[in-house]
Amino acid sequence: MGEIRYLQVGLEQVSWLVDSRVEFLTEYWGAKGQEETQQLRDELENFFRRELPAGTFVAWLAMDGDQWVGVGGMKLVDKPGGFRAMNGRSGYIMNMYTRSAWRKRGIATAILELLLEHGRQAGVSYFELHATTDGAPVYERAGFVRHGEPTYRKIVQ
Template identity: 30%
Template sequence: MRLDFLFDHIGNLAEVQESAIRLQLASYFTKHINNDFLAVLAETKDSVISTAFLVVDERPANPIFTPGKTGTLLNVFTYPKCRRMGFAKKVIESIIEEAKQLGVSSIDLLTTQDGKPLYEKLGFTTYQLICRRVIFQHA
């Protein structure tokens, strides 16, 4: 699902990129699942159709997250044939409930324009610009 998400949002990857991503994902999931990474899947009897991931992090407290535990929602993805049927909403709601159980006090995300109305409906608000600087990239 992670690769399908990337293909949907970025397009085709160079073979070397796809290979490196597959290798890193195997290592990442082994290390982080049931630790500081959650995945919620929606499935039919024969296939997964939607997903949402949450990476849990502990940061220095501030007024928004005084307990220090935060989450980053990512990889919200539903296959095109199943979109607009409520699956993304359900997986996000499940992630939010799981996050509450873990003591996560805020969840951040980056969204597309298409996804923004759903996130707003679920209580997410825009509060700042996020800037990113890529320090290095592997070839």
């Protein structure tokens, strides 16, 4: 393992971004069938190729030599403002993943710092995320707190 460098993702790295998301989801939820996985890959590629140039999604890769070993992304979301966030702009942090051999080396923390700084420069009023049990301490050390506002979800089928 060499020295880790951090690369902001451009269109040239979309395939790595797709690979990292599929790898994370497979580790977290378990492997899916080939057809379902390919459908997800196609959807992810379309999403990243649309959102990266628009500046509404940003991501960084942690690189060890010529291979990616960690990743993190943020979707910038604009909604009507409120009293606690007048401009309504939020940063939804997602796809935070470090390959197992590189964990516990500060990679997720470094990527999170890059995402937070980008969000501040983009005028984000607040950041949100969902955390795995293993990932929660990274976010808590960065000042994230679990909030008590109810969240509901309905999956369209």
